[in-house]
Amino acid sequence: MSKHSNILEMRNISKRFPGGVVANNDVTIEVRQGEVHCLLGENGAGKSVLMSILYGLHHASDGEIFLRGEKVKIASPKEARNLRIGMVHQHFMLVPTLTVAQNVILGQYPAGTVLNMIPEVSQKLVELGRRFKLPVDPGALVMDLTVGEQQRVEIIKALYHGADLLIFDEPTAVLTPKEIAGFLDFVRHLRDEGITSIFITHKLDEVIAVADRITVLRDARKIGTVLAAETDPSELARMMVGRDVLMKLGDVRHDVGEVVVKINGLSANNSRGLEALSDVSFDVRAGEIVGIAGVSGNGQSELCLALTGLLESTSGSIQIDGEEIARLLPRGVAEKGVAHVPEDRHKLGVILPFSISENMVIHQFRKEPFSKMGRLLKKNISEYSRALTTEYRVRMRDTEQPIGDLSGGNQQKVVVARELARNPRFAVINQLTRGVDIGAIEFLLKKILEARNKGTAILLVSTELEELFAVCDRILVMSGGRIAGEFDGGRENLEEIGMLMATDVAS
Numbered sequence: 001m002s003k004h005s006n007i008l009e010m011r012n013i014s015k016r017f018p019g020g021v022v023a024n025n026d027v028t029i030e031v032r033q034g035e036v037h038c039l040l041g042e043n044g045a046g047k048s049v050l051m052s053i054l055y056g057l058h059h060a061s062d063g064e065i066f067l068r069g070e071k072v073k074i075a076s077p078k079e080a081r082n083l084r085i086g087m088v089h090q091h092f093m094l095v096p097t098l099t100v101a102q103n104v105i106l107g108q109y110p111a112g113t114v115l116n117m118i119p120e121v122s123q124k125l126v127e128l129g130r131r132f133k134l135p136v137d138p139g140a141l142v143m144d145l146t147v148g149e150q151q152r153v154e155i156i157k158a159l160y161h162g163a164d165l166l167i168f169d170e171p172t173a174v175l176t177p178k179e180i181a182g183f184l185d186f187v188r189h190l191r192d193e194g195i196t197s198i199f200i201t202h203k204l205d206e207v208i209a210v211a212d213r214i215t216v217l218r219d220a221r222k223i224g225t226v227l228a229a230e231t232d233p234s235e236l237a238r239m240m241v242g243r244d245v246l247m248k249l250g251d252v253r254h255d256v257g258e259v260v261v262k263i264n265g266l267s268a269n270n271s272r273g274l275e276a277l278s279d280v281s282f283d284v285r286a287g288e289i290v291g292i293a294g295v296s297g298n299g300q301s302e303l304c305l306a307l308t309g310l311l312e313s314t315s316g317s318i319q320i321d322g323e324e325i326a327r328l329l330p331r332g333v334a335e336k337g338v339a340h341v342p343e344d345r346h347k348l349g350v351i352l353p354f355s356i357s358e359n360m361v362i363h364q365f366r367k368e369p370f371s372k373m374g375r376l377l378k379k380n381i382s383e384y385s386r387a388l389t390t391e392y393r394v395r396m397r398d399t400e401q402p403i404g405d406l407s408g409g410n411q412q413k414v415v416v417a418r419e420l421a422r423n424p425r426f427a428v429i430n431q432l433t434r435g436v437d438i439g440a441i442e443f444l445l446k447k448i449l450e451a452r453n454k455g456t457a458i459l460l461v462s463t464e465l466e467e468l469f470a471v472c473d474r475i476l477v478m479s480g481g482r483i484a485g486e487f488d489g490g491r492e493n494l495e496e497i498g499m500l501m502a503t504d505v506a507s
C-alpha cells in the first residue's frame with residue numbers, strides 16, 4: 001500500500017443503476033487513519049451512493065475496497081459493522097418506542113438475552129458518552145429526544161459496536177445552527193480520540209471548519225483531493241461546479257433604457273410600528289440591475305414589501321412608467337407588471353402542500369390558457385410547468401409532486417421561473433440565493449441577467465456582496481432605513497461599501 005497510513009482505499013469504484021444512471025464513475029479515494037475526510041459535492045454528485053457502497057447498502061459495479069490494508073468485500077451493513085465501519089444516515093434508523101439502550105443492542109444479540117444486558121449496556125453508554133463528550137440518557141425513550149439527541153444515539157450506537165471509521169451523511173442538514181456548532185466540535189473531538197470520520201456535506205463553511213482533507217465529487221466523478229490547510233472556499237466551489245463561481249457575470253457592456261421605476265421620499269413602518277424606511281428615493285431603468293447592499297434589518301425587507309404592495313407606506317410615492325402604485329394592493333401591483341421573489345419563501349413565495357404546477361400558475365390560474373369558464377385546464381398547467389421546470393433545471397420527480405418535497409434551491413428556481421416568465425416591467429428580488437447551492441446560485445443569477453437583457457428593471461436585494469458584484473450595474477447601500485451611499489457595480493468598491501454597511505452596525 002502507499003506510504004501513508006490509509007485506513008481506507010476505495011479504488012476505481014463505479015456504480016451503475018438499472019435504467020442507466022451512473023452514480024459513481026471510476027472514483028478512487030484514500031482516507032487516512034484518524035483524519036476528518038470531507039466528501040464534498042453538489043446534490044446528485046454521487047456522495048451518498050459511494051458511502052452506501054462502503055457500508056454494504058449498495059454493491060459496486062466495478063472497483064475494489066481496501067480496509068486497513070486488506071482487500072474486503074462488504075455485502076451488507078452487518079458485514080460493514082463487523083469491519084468496524086459505522087454510518088450515521090440522514091434519516092435515523094431508530095425505533096421511537098424503545099429506549100436508547102434498547103435501540104443500541106437491537107438486533108445484535110439473541111432475543112431473550114437482551115433484557116439482562118440492559119444495565120451493563122447502559123453503564124457502557126454512559127462511559128462512552130463521557131469519553132466522546134456525547135452524553136446520552138440510556139433509559140430515555142427515543143421518541144422523547146430531539147433530532148440532535150437522536151443523532152447522538154446513532155453515533156454512540158456505532159461507537160458502542162466498536163466502529164473506528166464513521167461515515168456521516170449530511171449530518172448537519174437536520175440540526176439547528178447552535179447544534180451544528182456543537183456537532184462540529186464533536187467531530188474534532190472524535191479525531192482526538194483516534195476515530196476516522198468521513199463527513200458528507202455540500203456546505204463549504206463546514207468543510208473549512210472541520211476537514212483535514214477534502215475529496216470533491218462532481219457528476220459521479222472524483223475531481224480531486226485537497227488539504228484543507230491549502231485550499232479555500234473559492235477553490236472548493238470551483239471544484240464542485242467546475243467553473244469560476246460568481247465571476248463578474250454582468251459586466252458585459254449593455255445599454256440601459258428609460259426610467260421604469262421612480263421611488264420618491266418613500267417611508268414605511270415595520271411590524272412594531274417603528275419607522276424602518278426613511279425618505280428613500282431612487283430610480284431603476286429598463287434593463288438595469290440595481291443592488292441593495294446592507295446588513296439585514298436595515299429597512300431592506302420593508303422596502304421590498306412596500307414596493308410590492310404588501311406593506312403600506314407612510315409617505316412618498318412609487319411610480320411604474322409614470323403611474324402611481326403606492327396605494328395599490330399586492331394584486332394591483334402585480335397587474336402593473338411588478339414581480340416579486342420574496343425573502344421569506346415559505347410565507348410569501350410558495351404554498352408548500354401545493355404541487356409544483358399549482359405554485360407555477362398561482363398568479364394566473366384564473367385566466368386562459370389555465371382555466372376556461374371557471375374550470376382549471378390541468379393539462380395546460382402541467383405543460384406550462386414542465387416547460388419552465390425544464391428550462392430552470394428544477395430537480396424533481398414530476399411537476400405534480402408537492403413543492404415542499406424539493407430542496408430550497410429548487411423551490412427558489414420555481415419561484416424565479418414563475419416570476420420572470422411573466423416578462424415583468426419591474427422585478428423585486430430579495431435574497432435570491434439564500435439557502436441555495438453554489439451551482440444553482442450562478443444559474444439563477446444568469447436568469448436574472450436574461451431578464452435584464454429583455455428590458456426588465458431589477459432591484460436585487462442581498463446581504464451577499466459577491467452576488468451583487470456579479471450582476472449589478474449600480475449598488476445602493478442601505479443603513480438605518482436610508483440610502484447611505486451609491487456606487488457603480490464594480491468590485492473595487494468593496495471596501496467602501498463594507499465600511500458603510502459596518503458603520504451602521506455600530507450605530
Ligand SMILES: Nc1ncnc2c1ncn2[C@@H]1O[C@H](COP(=O)(O)OP(=O)(O)O)[C@@H](O)[C@H]1O
Binds near residue numbers: 017022042044047050
Ligand atoms: N437507488 C438508486 N437507484 C437509481 N439511481 C440512484 C439511486 N440512488 C441514487 N441514485 C442516483 O445516483 C446519483 C447520485 O446520487 P447520490 O449519491 O445520492 O448523490 P449525493 O451526492 O447528493 O449524495 C443521482 O443521480 C441519484 O439520482
Ligand SMILES: [Mg+2]
Binds near residue numbers: 047169170
Ligand atoms: Mg446524498
